[in-house]
Structures are given as C-alpha cells and as structure tokens.
Amino acid sequence: MKELLLTVALFVATITNAQKGSILLSGNIGFTSEKIGDDKSTNFEFSPKIGYQFGDNWTVGVEGAIATLNTKGSEKTENYKTGGFVRYSADISDLFSFYTDLGAGYQNSSSNNAKGVYASLEPGLYINIKRGLALNFSIGGINYDNIDGTNSPRKERFAFDFGKSFNIGISKNFGL
Structure with missing residues (x-):
C-alpha cells in the first residue's frame, strides 16, 4: 500500500517549476x-x-552520461550516453512539482567496442529549495536499450523498474 501511495504521489507531482524562456541545468551522480x-x-x-x-x-534539451565499472579480475569498462530529452512538468504547489522525462540517444561501451541506442521514460518529483534551485527525486521508470559489440552477442534490455531504484539529483533554472 505504501508503494502505491508513493507512486500515486510521484505521478501527481511530475512537474518541475519550469519558467518559460529559461535554461534548465540538471544532473545526477550515482555510485x-x-x-x-x-x-x-x-x-x-x-x-x-x-x-x-x-x-x-x-x-527540450540534450543529456549525457559517463559511467565506469570496475570488476575484480576484469578490466575497467567505460560507458557513454548522449542524446536528447523532452520534459513535461506541472506544479503541485510552490514547493513541489512533478516532471516526466522522455529521453533517447546513442550509447557506447569500451568493452568490445560496443555501440547501441537507448530510450527512457522517467517520472520524478522536484522540490524547490530557493530561486530555481531544486532537488530532484525519482524511483525508476521504463527503459529500453540495446548494444552490439565486436566479438560479443547483441544485448537488448527492457525494464519496468518503478520502485526498484532511487535517484537524487539537483537542478537549476536560469532566466534569460
């Protein structure tokens, strides 16, 4: 029941405090x-x-990701993503907003020179701290990706992982 209430709250809150004609800078760090x-x-x-x-x-904007994976006994793998996104946001109150990001793009991995594409739909909650500075929270989404490398089979993944991950990020709106 708690997961259902949290999911409903996130969907009701999927709106960022967007200001027409402004620039949005956002990012996440994960470990x-x-x-x-x-x-x-x-x-x-x-x-x-x-x-x-x-x-x-x-x-509307561009997104990217840089990731490194270290596994004991294997060489270090570096993964890169670059693409575009569209965000829809709506205010719940002066403090809370709900947003949904739809993103797609290109990805590659240093292991086996692998390349592919990705797509994601991720809702989140935006908490306005002060003057366009905000904390962003999300609990998963719907993701698809594929990657194909030399000397390795093609990998495809579809994930519906609401509630299986938790992300915290920060964003800032700059007026023009």
Missing part, C-alpha cells in the same frame, strides 16, 4: 558497490542535462 562471494564490482555514473524551457510546462 553502486556490489560484493558476491569473492567477486566485487563498483560502478560510478555522472549524468548531466541542459535544456531550454520553451513553454510553462515543456523543456
């Missing part, structure tokens, strides 16, 4: 560490976005 038996892996990711808010509720 994961996993140990299974003697095997250990760590993952670090930085994913910035910059967009132009052309309406009271709409933003």
